[in-house]
Structures are given as structure tokens and as C-alpha cells.
Amino acid sequence: MQHAKPLPSLLVQRYHGWKATTFAENSSWYRRLASEGQRPRSMVISCCDSRVHVTSIFGADSGEFFIHRNIANLVPPHQPDGAQHGTSAALEYAVTALEVSHLIVLGHSRCGGVQGCLDMCAGRAPELEEQSSFVGRWMDLLRPGYARVKDIVPEADQARALEKEAVLVSLENLMTFPFVRSAVEARTLSLHGLWTEIGAGELEYFDAVERRFVPV
Amino acid sequence: MQHAKPLPSLLVQRYHGWKATTFAENSSWYRRLASEGQRPRSMVISCCDSRVHVTSIFGADSGEFFIHRNIANLVPPHQPDGAQHGTSAALEYAVTALEVSHLIVLGHSRCGGVQGCLDMCAGRAPELEEQSSFVGRWMDLLRPGYARVKDIVPEADQARALEKEAVLVSLENLMTFPFVRSAVEARTLSLHGLWTEIGAGELEYFDAVERRFVPV
Amino acid sequence: MQHAKPLPSLLVQRYHGWKATTFAENSSWYRRLASEGQRPRSMVISCCDSRVHVTSIFGADSGEFFIHRNIANLVPPHQPDGAQHGTSAALEYAVTALEVSHLIVLGHSRCGGVQGCLDMCAGRAPELEEQSSFVGRWMDLLRPGYARVKDIVPEADQARALEKEAVLVSLENLMTFPFVRSAVEARTLSLHGLWTEIGAGELEYFDAVERRFVPV
Amino acid sequence: MQHAKPLPSLLVQRYHGWKATTFAENSSWYRRLASEGQRPRSMVISCCDSRVHVTSIFGADSGEFFIHRNIANLVPPHQPDGAQHGTSAALEYAVTALEVSHLIVLGHSRCGGVQGCLDMCAGRAPELEEQSSFVGRWMDLLRPGYARVKDIVPEADQARALEKEAVLVSLENLMTFPFVRSAVEARTLSLHGLWTEIGAGELEYFDAVERRFVPV
Structure with a gap:
């Protein structure tokens, strides 16, 4: 921590701008959220x-969304092995402590992590296959998805x-987590799958009846 | 995925609002970021x-911040064991693929994860000590911090x-990751520690000379 | 160039201050922007x-704005006659080489160039009408604007x-430049007209629907 | 002007941040500058x-620097032909109307305009040689500089x-403008040549005695 540097002055300036405007206009709400x-x-x-900020897309107010962000918006399966699982911890906290009503997974176009997975699965990225590659091991989670895609979908798509x-x-x-499954079955929690095309600003959701993504 | 539900109409409405305003105003920039x-x-x-959205505090533009969010803004130590490490994967991608110039850790007041860690370490939260508790195991990462605090800081603080x-x-x-250390030593990457008091909108940074947090 | 003098020491001092602070805080970013x-x-x-620095008004980061500054923020019409056109060259470079997404024209109150144009057009500044007056010839670009104003707007305004x-x-x-027009029509470029009142710090934009300037 | 769009909301937000902080703190000074x-x-x-904002490098206050910015910081020779010369107009206004004391030309590393000139003069950029190329015709101004460099300096430099x-x-x-020459000779104006290396933040000035650039 002896390596820590002061904040670049431009960000200091922007923070003061936020403090004097957005914060000042909403200070009573922030105070209440704090207490x-x-x-x-x-x-x-x-x-x-x-390029994908859900707070922007949904005009989120402070206090509305509990947000976990990782490479390629992946949730690992339930694995209660006593090891550190950051995504599972966030999930557990949101569902059991905060009791959120909605769980939204938001994917997007031009995802570097997904592209890496594709390259790795197709044998074009040996460096991602090494045990020491954190990105590679994380993207292993998406291998079942690749298996469903590789023989059916033309390479360009x-x-x-x-x-x-x-x-x-x-x-x-998500459904392999007992606390998610039981909340979904008790209808206190609903799951949503979204995908956004970042260049065109399109948003699609997964329609479980049609079994495909359709524009919202 | 048969459990997935359509997006609540409130969010659909807000998305359309964003599309017609922010997106429309910036469409050429979004298109360029995509391509x-x-x-x-x-x-x-x-x-x-x-209650802590860094994009708001720093008025972040699309394309400016690569953001990883987890419980209590924790980074685990470097552990290249072939297991899934979401935080390490995000870190590796940001530093080695995107070559970001700044790595900012942003903590905040009234953090539920930190409070859980405190309760657990003080013996007040046996449920978090169970192997199956994802939050408990994740917060184990902060035990070295608790060791530095427990005998010196009055309980109320x-x-x-x-x-x-x-x-x-x-x-x-962060400095246990070889790619972070070498980028810091090559001065192509700088680390920054921040903490925000959410009720008062204050922002402090860690001053490595004074060895304490001071207001920006 | 035998007339060149060393930099005044005040500016040397300020440069060293910048180097030790802003530059030092952002050195990795500057290095990356350079490479x-x-x-x-x-x-x-x-x-x-x-009195009008756009970098200040918009808290601009290094790398964000490509800035051309001339007397009265004027753009001449497209004139591909092989002569030297500094504004057209800057425009061509920004739109065709850098492919910027936004083109912002920023005017301001108490503009000496505009006042000169007004005096010249009203016959009160014969020295500006001389062929040798660079300011006068430059401000000729604004004569079409004067024609729209003179009979309608009270003199004081x-x-x-x-x-x-x-x-x-x-x-x-701007729209007479083929590369601007085609980028606007392809929606990869958008144009914006702004005017700032420097004493009150007000900022207005041109609303193309209302056909007048309105506060942002 | 029917093509003009509202200002992107992010810039609106930043403007309000500036208004509430920098402007508010200095409002009496701004008001005085206006009147x-x-x-x-x-x-x-x-x-x-x-990447080169002189207001940043010299920590410029509002009111201190009259700034003309064009491609490659070039000044054309004095040409009182009645045509539009934006740089000459800015110069004339600064020296004869504002009577500035210093005239600073600031060059920089990795200049795209200069690189274009080099490519053009070396026959590697035929598109810049076309009459319709505004960048090419503008960079013709630097041909005398290329003539001094081409046979003496190794290509890499x-x-x-x-x-x-x-x-x-x-x-x-600059010295071909009668109003500049006479002000320099009357010692009411001094000229300064600077060059900055943007990656390292270095600043050099032209030393007329040594006839070379040296660090400030």
C-alpha cells in the first residue's frame, strides 16, 4: 500500500462537481440511504x-440496483467447498440478506471475454488454456455454452x-443455488436474461416461451 | 433458463427513455466504441x-472505466491454482489486455460485507463461519485487516x-500479482485507494506518505 | 528565430509545478496516449x-477534445482552391483522420472579433475594411450573419x-464540407452549437427545433 | 443549422459541475473579466x-492566455492579399489590439500533422499532394523546414x-508581419519557441544563442 498514489486531479475535480450538484440536490436521500x-x-x-453501464441504461437512482460486475457476466455453479467465490458471495448477500425481487443477467455485444472463450475453445488461444491464465480458467465456465453453439451456428455468428x-x-x-431456487419457486424472486448491442443501443430479453432473445 | 421472465415494464420504459435521449445524443460515439x-x-x-456508483461520482463517460464490483471491494491474493477467480480474471484482463493506467479501489461507509466480517471475527456471527457461507468465506479475505484493527481501534470505530x-x-x-507489480514498477500503472462516506458524500484517498486516509 | 527568448521564469515555475503534480499523477496515461x-x-x-477555455468548462481530460481556436469561432465555407485554409485543415483532420463523433462550435459573450464585425458592417470601423486588415477580412465570414440581424434586432442587442x-x-x-455532410448523414458525426455568457457562466445550446438558443 | 443536436448529457453534467465549483469560486473574477x-x-x-493543452501545462487562469490552435502550430508568412487568413487575423488581434507581451509557439512530439508533412515530402502520401487536400496544402507551410532536415537528419529522427x-x-x-517585427524591435513583445514531449512531459525551449532546443 506504500505504492498508492493520490487521485488524478481531473477525477478530484469531477468528484467536486458531483458533490456540488448531484449530491447536493439529493443529500437528504443519500443521508437516509446511509442511516x-x-x-x-x-x-x-x-x-x-x-461500454456497458447498467446505471446509465436504466437511469438508476442511488439505492436501486445491487450490482456485481465480472468478466462476461458469468455465474459459476453452486460449489460450497469453502473456497473464495466472489460471485456466489454477492449472490448470497443479495438474495438472502437484501432479499432482492429481481435478478438480472445482462450480456452484451463485442464482449472481449466471450471472444477469448471462443478463441480458446476453437484452439486459437493456447495462452488461455494455461493453468495460470485467470481469464482462461474463468471463461471455462462458458464451455457448456460453446458446446451448444459450435456445430449449429455458422462461424461468423x-x-x-x-x-x-x-x-x-x-x-x-443461478438455479443450482438452493437459496435462488427456493426464492424463485416461492415467487419472491424472478430471473431475467438480457443482452445489449452496444453500437446500436438495442436491448433484448430472453423469452422463455419462445426460447430465444427478443427486443424489449 | 425456463424460469426467465420478461423485464419489468418500469425498466422497459426507462430503457426506451435512455435510448431516445442519452443514446440518441451519443449514438456516433457508441457506434465507434463498438467498432x-x-x-x-x-x-x-x-x-x-x-448506494455507491462510481460512474455517478466521477461523471463517467461510456468507455472510461472498466469496473469490477464485488462484496466489499476485495482483491484476493494471487493464487494461480487453476480454479475460478473472478476478481483475478478481471484484473488480468484490465492490466494485461487493456493496459489500464490506473487501478482504483473504492471502499465506502456502512458496508454490509465489512460489518459481517467484523461480526464474524468478533464471534457474533456463527452462521458466517460455516463452510457453506459464501459471504463468510469471501470475507475471510479481510481477516488480516481485522487483526490490525481489533486491539487498537475502539469498538465503536x-x-x-x-x-x-x-x-x-x-x-x-494487488501487488502480489506479478503483472500488477511489474506494471507498477514500470510506472505504466498506478494504484489508488479511496473511501467514500455515503451519507455526507465525502471522499478520502489513502495518502501513502502520511499512511492514512485524507479528504481529496 | 534569432529573436527567440527563453521562457519567462513564472511560466517555467508553473511548468515544473504541473510536471510534479498533474503530470506525475497521470504519467502512465500520458505515456499511453503518446504511444x-x-x-x-x-x-x-x-x-x-x-476567458473561454473549453477544457475548463467541461473538465476535459488529456485526449478528449481536439481543439481549433480562431477569432470568433468561425468556419469558412468549403473552398478547395489549393490555398492555405487552417480551419478547413483542422476540420478535415478531425473528421476524416480522427473520425470524431461530435463537432462543437462554442461562441461567447463580449467577443472582440464579433464587435469588430458589427462596427465594420455598420460603417464605424473603416480600418477593418482595408484589404490589409486580417481581422477585417476574417470577419467578412460573418457578414451573412449581420445581414440577418441588422434590420430585426435593436441596436443594443x-x-x-x-x-x-x-x-x-x-x-x-460546416455542412458545405462534403466529408462533414456525409458523416452527419451517416450519423457518425453530430454537430452542436453552444454560446456561453462569460460573466454569469451561463451556457446555451442551439435548439434546432425551436430555432433559438436555450440554456443547457 | 437544422442539423444541430443538443449537447450530450455527460457534457451538460460536467458543465454544471464546473458552474457549481470553479465558476462559483471565481465568479467575481469572471464578472470583472466580462465587464x-x-x-x-x-x-x-x-x-x-x-493531448496538448497549454492551459494545463501552465496552470492557466482565465484571462491569461490568448490561444490560437491549428494543425501543427504553424504561422504562415505575411500575405496581405485580402483573402481569409485565420492565423494572421488572430495574430493581428493579439499584437495590435490586445498588445500581448509574449508570443509563444508550442510544438509537440507525435504530431500527426508533422508526420503527414514528412510522408508527403518523402513521396509516401500522394493523397496529401492533391490540391483538394486541406491538410496537405496547410502542411506545405512546413516544406522549408523539411528542406533543412532531409539531408542532414537520419530518417528515424x-x-x-x-x-x-x-x-x-x-x-x-512571425517576423515577416510588420506589426510583430516592430513590436519585437520596440521590445514590447518577445517571441518564444517551445516543444513538449507528451509521453515524458518534457518541455524544451529554443535557445537562440545555442541555436538548439534545450530543457527549460
Whole structure:
């Protein structure tokens, strides 16, 4: 921590701008959120990608969304082995402590993590197959999605198909968590799968009846 | 995935509002970001908490921040064991593929995860000590911080002290990643520790010379 | 060049202050901008006036704005006659080489160039009408704006009206450049007209529907 | 002007941040600058490049620098032909109306305009040689600089040498303006040539005695 540097002055300036405007206009709400605690309606699991901010897309107010962001918006299957599982911890906290009503998985186009998975599965990225590759091992979670895509989808469309599979694999894995399953069955929690095309600003949701993504 | 539900209409409405305004105003920029790829300047590691959105505090533009959010903004130590490490994967992608210039860890007041860690370490939360508790195992990462706080800081101040330790533990663990260390030493990457008081909108950064958090 | 003098020591001091603070805090970002090249999102055309710095108003980061500044933020019409056109060259570089997404023309109150144009057009500044007057010939570009203002706007308001016309004339002339027009029509580029009142810090934009400037 | 769009909301937000902080803190100074007019000490001629903001490097206050920015910080020779010369107009206004004391030409590393000139002069950029190329015709101004560099400087160093020539050519051309020459000779105006290395944040000035650029 002796390596820590002061914040770049531009960000300091922007923070003061926020403090004097957005914060000042909403200070009583922020104060109340601080004293009463958060009570978010939804948890969102989305990608770290700098081009996909769910708070922007849904005009989110402070206190509304509990947000976990990781590479390619993936949820691993339930694995209560005593090891550190950051995504599972976030999920457990949201569902059992905060009791959110909605669990939204948001995928997106041009996802670097998904592209890496595709390259790895197709044998084009040996460096991702090494044990020491954190990205490679994380993207292993999407291998079941690749298996469903590789023989059916033309190669040119596989990246997009796999991005949507990343949402579906996560939805499937979510149901392996007992606390998610029981909340869904008790109808206190609903799951939602979304995918956004970042260049065109399109948003699609997974329609469980049609079994495909359709525009919202 | 047969459990997936359509998006609540409130969010559909807000999405259409965003599409007609923010997206429309910036469509050429979004299109360019989509075709050229992201080039974020900074990675931010912050908490899932619904009251702390770094994009708001810093008025972030699309494309500026690569954001990983987990419980209590924790970074585990480097552990190249072939298991799934979501935080490490995000870190690896940001530093080695995107080559971000800044790595910012943002902690905050009233953090539920940190409070859970405090309760667990003080013996007040046996349920978090169970192997099956994802939150408990995740918060184990902060035990070294608790060890530094417990005998020195008065009990009433321990939560706040531990929130700041969560930032410092993460900064320490960041340096155990060879790719982070070498980028820091090559001065192509700088680390920053921040903590925000959500009720008052205050922002502090860790001053490595003074060895304490000071207002920006 | 035998006339060149060393930099005044005050500026040398300030440079060293910047180097030790802003530059040091952002050195990895500057290094990256140097090696990867700039990728600005916007081009701004604003006045040379020392009281109007767009980088300040918008808290601009290094790399964000490609800025051309001339007297009265004027864009001449497209004139591919092989002569030297500094504004057209800047425009061509921004739109065709850098492919900026936004083109912002920023006018301002108390503009000396615009006042000169008004005086010249009203016959009160014969020295500006001489062929050898660079300011006069440059301000000829705004004569079409004066024609729209002179009989309609009361004399006391003409300076302000003409400042806004300077923005509108530039917006019109921008569309005479084939590369601007085609980018606008392809929706990869959007044009924006702004005017700022420097004493009150107000900012207005041209609303193309209402056909007038309104506060942002 | 029917094509003008509203300002992107992010810039609106940043403007409000500036208004509530920097502007609010300095409102009396801004008001005075508005009512009394500007009285800048220096004119700076620098490049449009988004990575070179002289206001940042010299921590410029509002009112201090009258700034003209064009491609490659070039000043054309005095040409009182009645045509539109934006750079000459800015120069004339600064020296004869504002009576600035310093005229600073600031060049920089990795200049796209200079690189284009180099490619054109070396026969590698036929598109820039076309009459319709505004960038090409503008960069013709630097041909005398290329002539001094081409046979003496090794090819690998020519871009940097030509960037510095861009400053020197401008200093030479400045002296062809009668109002500049007479002010310099009356010692009411001094000229300065600077060049900055953007990746390392270095700043050099032209030393007329040594006849080379040296660090400030």
C-alpha cells in the first residue's frame, strides 16, 4: 500500500462537481440511504466492460440496483467447498440478506471475454488454456455454452451466439443455488436474461416461451 | 433458463427513455466504441452496494472505466491454482489486455460485507463461519485487516476502520500479482485507494506518505 | 528565430509545478496516449479569447477534445482552391483522420472579433475594411450573419445576436464540407452549437427545433 | 443549422459541475473579466492535438492566455492579399489590439500533422499532394523546414526534427508581419519557441544563442 498514489486531479475535480450538484440536490436521500441502509429492488450481474453501464441504461437512482460486475457476466455453479467465490458471495448477500425481487443477467455485444472463450475453445488461444491464465480458467465456465453453439451456428455468428449463451449459462447456474431456487419457486424472486448491442443501443430479453432473445 | 421472465415494464420504459435521449445524443460515439473496441483509462474495483456508483461520482463517460464490483471491494491474493477467480480474471484482463493506467479501489461507509466480517471475527456471527457461507468465506479475505484493527481501534470505530482496511488489504494483495507489480514498477500503472462516506458524500484517498486516509 | 527568448521564469515555475503534480499523477496515461495516439471523441471550434477555455468548462481530460481556436469561432465555407485554409485543415483532420463523433462550435459573450464585425458592417470601423486588415477580412465570414440581424434586432442587442450568428454561420458552413455532410448523414458525426455568457457562466445550446438558443 | 443536436448529457453534467465549483469560486473574477474585457499577457500558438493543452501545462487562469490552435502550430508568412487568413487575423488581434507581451509557439512530439508533412515530402502520401487536400496544402507551410532536415537528419529522427522545425518556421514567419517585427524591435513583445514531449512531459525551449532546443 506504500505504492498508492493520490487521485488524478481531473477525477478530484469531477468528484467536486458531483458533490456540488448531484449530491447536493439529493443529500437528504443519500443521508437516509446511509442511516436506514440499502433496500435495492434488483441485483444486476453484468460485465466489467467500460461500454456497458447498467446505471446509465436504466437511469438508476442511488439505492436501486445491487450490482456485481465480472468478466462476461458469468455465474459459476453452486460449489460450497469453502473456497473464495466472489460471485456466489454477492449472490448470497443479495438474495438472502437484501432479499432482492429481481435478478438480472445482462450480456452484451463485442464482449472481449466471450471472444477469448471462443478463441480458446476453437484452439486459437493456447495462452488461455494455461493453468495460470485467470481469464482462461474463468471463461471455462462458458464451455457448456460453446458446446451448444459450435456445430449449429455458422462461424461468423458464433461470437454473438456465445454472448447470449453466457447469459443462459448464468441463468442455469443461478438455479443450482438452493437459496435462488427456493426464492424463485416461492415467487419472491424472478430471473431475467438480457443482452445489449452496444453500437446500436438495442436491448433484448430472453423469452422463455419462445426460447430465444427478443427486443424489449 | 425456463424460469426467465420478461423485464419489468418500469425498466422497459426507462430503457426506451435512455435510448431516445442519452443514446440518441451519443449514438456516433457508441457506434465507434463498438467498432474500435474499448480503451478505458482506469479499472475501478468497488462494492456491489446499490448506494455507491462510481460512474455517478466521477461523471463517467461510456468507455472510461472498466469496473469490477464485488462484496466489499476485495482483491484476493494471487493464487494461480487453476480454479475460478473472478476478481483475478478481471484484473488480468484490465492490466494485461487493456493496459489500464490506473487501478482504483473504492471502499465506502456502512458496508454490509465489512460489518459481517467484523461480526464474524468478533464471534457474533456463527452462521458466517460455516463452510457453506459464501459471504463468510469471501470475507475471510479481510481477516488480516481485522487483526490490525481489533486491539487498537475502539469498538465503536471498528467498522469504519475495517472498511478502510478493506481498501488497504486489496492494495496489498494487488501487488502480489506479478503483472500488477511489474506494471507498477514500470510506472505504466498506478494504484489508488479511496473511501467514500455515503451519507455526507465525502471522499478520502489513502495518502501513502502520511499512511492514512485524507479528504481529496 | 534569432529573436527567440527563453521562457519567462513564472511560466517555467508553473511548468515544473504541473510536471510534479498533474503530470506525475497521470504519467502512465500520458505515456499511453503518446504511444497509442490520440482518439478524441469531439472536436471543438472556439474563440482564441483568453476567458473561454473549453477544457475548463467541461473538465476535459488529456485526449478528449481536439481543439481549433480562431477569432470568433468561425468556419469558412468549403473552398478547395489549393490555398492555405487552417480551419478547413483542422476540420478535415478531425473528421476524416480522427473520425470524431461530435463537432462543437462554442461562441461567447463580449467577443472582440464579433464587435469588430458589427462596427465594420455598420460603417464605424473603416480600418477593418482595408484589404490589409486580417481581422477585417476574417470577419467578412460573418457578414451573412449581420445581414440577418441588422434590420430585426435593436441596436443594443446586436452584438449578442451576432455572437450567436457566428455559431450559426459556422454550423451552416460546416455542412458545405462534403466529408462533414456525409458523416452527419451517416450519423457518425453530430454537430452542436453552444454560446456561453462569460460573466454569469451561463451556457446555451442551439435548439434546432425551436430555432433559438436555450440554456443547457 | 437544422442539423444541430443538443449537447450530450455527460457534457451538460460536467458543465454544471464546473458552474457549481470553479465558476462559483471565481465568479467575481469572471464578472470583472466580462465587464472590463480581457487583458492577456501572452498569446500561445499551439496544435489542435487533444493531448496538448497549454492551459494545463501552465496552470492557466482565465484571462491569461490568448490561444490560437491549428494543425501543427504553424504561422504562415505575411500575405496581405485580402483573402481569409485565420492565423494572421488572430495574430493581428493579439499584437495590435490586445498588445500581448509574449508570443509563444508550442510544438509537440507525435504530431500527426508533422508526420503527414514528412510522408508527403518523402513521396509516401500522394493523397496529401492533391490540391483538394486541406491538410496537405496547410502542411506545405512546413516544406522549408523539411528542406533543412532531409539531408542532414537520419530518417528515424526526422519526425522529431521536423516538429521542432515547425516551431522555427513559425518563429521566422512571425517576423515577416510588420506589426510583430516592430513590436519585437520596440521590445514590447518577445517571441518564444517551445516543444513538449507528451509521453515524458518534457518541455524544451529554443535557445537562440545555442541555436538548439534545450530543457527549460
